Amino acid sequence: MMFYGNDTIAAISTAVGEGGIGIIRISGDAAISVAEKVVKKRKGAGLGALQSHSMFLASVVDPVDGSQIDEALVSIMRAPYTYTREDVVEINCHGGVMALRKTLGAVLSAGARAAEAGEFTKRAFLNGRIDLTQAEAVIDTIRSKTDAALKAAVSQLEGGLSEKIRGVAEKVADVLTQVEAAVDFSDEDIETLPATVLFDLLNETNHAIEQLLTTAIRGRMIKEGVRTAIIGKPNVGKSSLLNALLRKERAIVTPIPGTTRDVIEETITIKGIPLVLQDTAGIREASDEVEKIGVRFAQEAIRSAEIVLFVVDGSRQITAEDTRLLHEVDGELLILVVNKSDLPPAWSAQELALPDRFKARVELSALSGDGIEVLEETVERMLLAGSLDAAGSAIVTNARHEQLLKHAQAGVNEAMELIKTGRPEEIIATVLRDALDNLGEITGETVGDDVLGRIFSQFCIGK
Numbered sequence: 001m002m003f004y005g006n007d008t009i010a011a012i013s014t015a016v017g018e019g020g021i022g023i024i025r026i027s028g029d030a031a032i033s034v035a036e037k038v039v040k041k042r043k044g045a046g047l048g049a050l051q052s053h054s055m056f057l058a059s060v061v062d063p064v065d066g067s068q069i070d071e072a073l074v075s076i077m078r079a080p081y082t083y084t085r086e087d088v089v090e091i092n093c094h095g096g097v098m099a100l101r102k103t104l105g106a107v108l109s110a111g112a113r114a115a116e117a118g119e120f121t122k123r124a125f126l127n128g129r130i131d132l133t134q135a136e137a138v139i140d141t142i143r144s145k146t147d148a149a150l151k152a153a154v155s156q157l158e159g160g161l162s163e164k165i166r167g168v169a170e171k172v173a174d175v176l177t178q179v180e181a182a183v184d185f186s187d188e189d190i191e192t193l194p195a196t197v198l199f200d201l202l203n204e205t206n207h208a209i210e211q212l213l214t215t216a217i218r219g220r221m222i223k224e225g226v227r228t229a230i231i232g233k234p235n236v237g238k239s240s241l242l243n244a245l246l247r248k249e250r251a252i253v254t255p256i257p258g259t260t261r262d263v264i265e266e267t268i269t270i271k272g273i274p275l276v277l278q279d280t281a282g283i284r285e286a287s288d289e290v291e292k293i294g295v296r297f298a299q300e301a302i303r304s305a306e307i308v309l310f311v312v313d314g315s316r317q318i319t320a321e322d323t324r325l326l327h328e329v330d331g332e333l334l335i336l337v338v339n340k341s342d343l344p345p346a347w348s349a350q351e352l353a354l355p356d357r358f359k360a361r362v363e364l365s366a367l368s369g370d371g372i373e374v375l376e377e378t379v380e381r382m383l384l385a386g387s388l389d390a391a392g393s394a395i396v397t398n399a400r401h402e403q404l405l406k407h408a409q410a411g412v413n414e415a416m417e418l419i420k421t422g423r424p425e426e427i428i429a430t431v432l433r434d435a436l437d438n439l440g441e442i443t444g445e446t447v448g449d450d451v452l453g454r455i456f457s458q459f460c461i462g463k
C-alpha cells in the first residue's frame with residue numbers, strides 16, 4: 001500500500017472554547033516520536049514500547065524549556081488501524097484555550113507540521129481507508145442539525161451510497177468490457193453478448209441512477225431545509241398561521257390589513273426536515289411605498305419557495321382578488337389553507353374551482369390551533385412522497401454527487417441510443433468510459449487534485 005505523505009501533522013481536533021477536554025491529534029510516521037518529546041509518562045516504559053490502542057496518563061511538557069503545560073490522557077494508535085491509517089497519537093488535555101494552544105505549540109516545536117483543514121480525513125481517503133463520499137460524509141455528520149440529516153450522513157459514512165454507486169459502475173463496466181471486446185477482436189469470431197442484452201443492461205443502470213437521483217430531492221430538503229412561503233391577501237391570517245406553526249407569538253397580528261411588511265423567517269422541523277417558513281406581506285394593490293416593497297418581497301418569496309401555503313379567509317366570501325391570486329400563484333407544492341374555521345363558513349369547498357396545481361387543501365383555525373396538525377401531516381406526507389424513507393437506504397444529499405450522477409445518466413442514455421442505432425463500438429466505448437469516469441469521480445477513484453482541494457478545504461482544521 002502506498003501511503004500518502006509521511007510528514008507528521010498535528011492540530012487541535014476539538015472545538016475551541018472551554019470544555020471538559022480538548023484533543024490534540026498527531027498523525028504521521030513520526031507521530032509517536034514527536035509525542036515522546038512532549039508527553040512524559042509517569043512511570044513504566046517509553047511510548048515506543050506501548051501497545052497499540054492504549055492510553056496512559058502523562059505530563060505535557062514544553063520540549064524547549066521543560067516546563068509543564070498540562071496533565072493529559074494520551075492514546076497511542078499504530079498504523080494501519082487508525083483514522084488516517086498512519087500512526088496517530090491523541091493528547092486529551094484539559095479543554096481550555098491556553099492548555100490546548102500551548103500543547104499544540106509544543107508538538108509543533110517537537111517536529112510536527114500544523115495540519116491543513118481536513119488533512120486528517122484527506123489522508124484517510126488518500127491512504128484508502130475511506131472513499132470520497134465517505135470523506136464528504138464526515139463533514140456532513142459534523143454539520144448535521146437534524147435527526148434526518150444525521151441519519152443520511154452516517155449512512156453515507158458507513159459506505160451506503162458508495163455501495164450503490166459501485167453497483168451501478170460495475171454494470172456499466174461490464175457492458176464496456178463487452179463493447180471493447182467487440183472492438184479488439186472484431187476480426188475474430190469471439191462470443192460477445194448481443195446488442196439487445198447490452199441495451200437492457202444499460203437500461204437497468206439508467207433506472208438505478210434515476211432511483212438515486214429521486215432521493216436527491218429529499219437529500220436537498222434534509223440538508224438545506226424546505227423554503228415554505230405563506231402567501232395570501234391581507235388579513236387572512238398568514239402571521240397567525242406562522243405563530244400557530246411555531247407555537248409562539250413571533251409575528252405581529254392585528255385586525256388591520258397590511259400589518260406585515262417585511263418577510264419574517266423562522267424554521268420548524270417536520271419529520272427531521274427543516275421547514276424555513278416565510279410569513280409575507282398580504283398581496284394587494286398597495287398604496288404606500290413600504291407596503292409596495294413588502295408585496296414585491298412576497299412575490300419573490302413565492303418564486304424561491306418549494307412549498308407555498310396559500311391562505312384564504314373561510315369566513316368571508318371568496319373575492320375576485322382571491323381567485324386571481326389562486327390562479328397566478330405557482331410553486332412546486334401548493335397547499336390551499338382555508339383559515340378561520342372557528343367562524344361560520346361563508347362558502348363551501350364546492351364553490352371553489354381549485355386549480356389542479358394545488359396538491360391539497362386544509363381547513364384550520366390559526367386562532368384556536370384546530371387543524372394545524374392536519375396541515376403538518378399534509379406537508380409531511382408531501383415531503384415523504386416519492387422519496388424513500390431516510391433510514392436504511394442511500395440518499396444523495398450532495399450537489400456534487402447529483403451533478404455527476406446526471407452526467408453519468410446522460411452518458412448511459414447516449415450509449416443506449418448508439419446501440420439502438422447500430423453505431424460503431426469505438427464510439428459507444430468512449431461514451432461509456434466517460435460515464436464510468438463520472439461515477440468514479442463520486443467515489444473518488446478518478447478525481448482531480450482541484451476537486452479534492454475544494455472538498456477538503458470546506459473541512460475544519462483538526463478533522
Ligand SMILES: Nc1nc2c(ncn2[C@@H]2O[C@H](COP(=O)(O)OP(=O)(O)OP(=O)(O)O)[C@@H](O)[C@H]2O)c(=O)[nH]1
Pocket residue numbers: 232233234235236237238239240241252253254255256257258259260261280281282283339340341342343364365366367368
Ligand atoms: N376568528 C379567527 N380570527 C383569526 C384567525 N386567524 C387570524 N385571525 C384574525 O385575523 C386578523 C388578521 O390576522 P393576521 O395573522 O395579522 O393576518 P395576516 O394575513 O398576517 O395579515 P397581513 O399581515 O395584514 O397581511 C387578526 O385580527 C387575527 O386575530 C382565525 O383562525 N380565526
Ligand SMILES: [Mg+2]
Pocket residue numbers: 238239240251252259260279280281282
Ligand atoms: Mg401578517
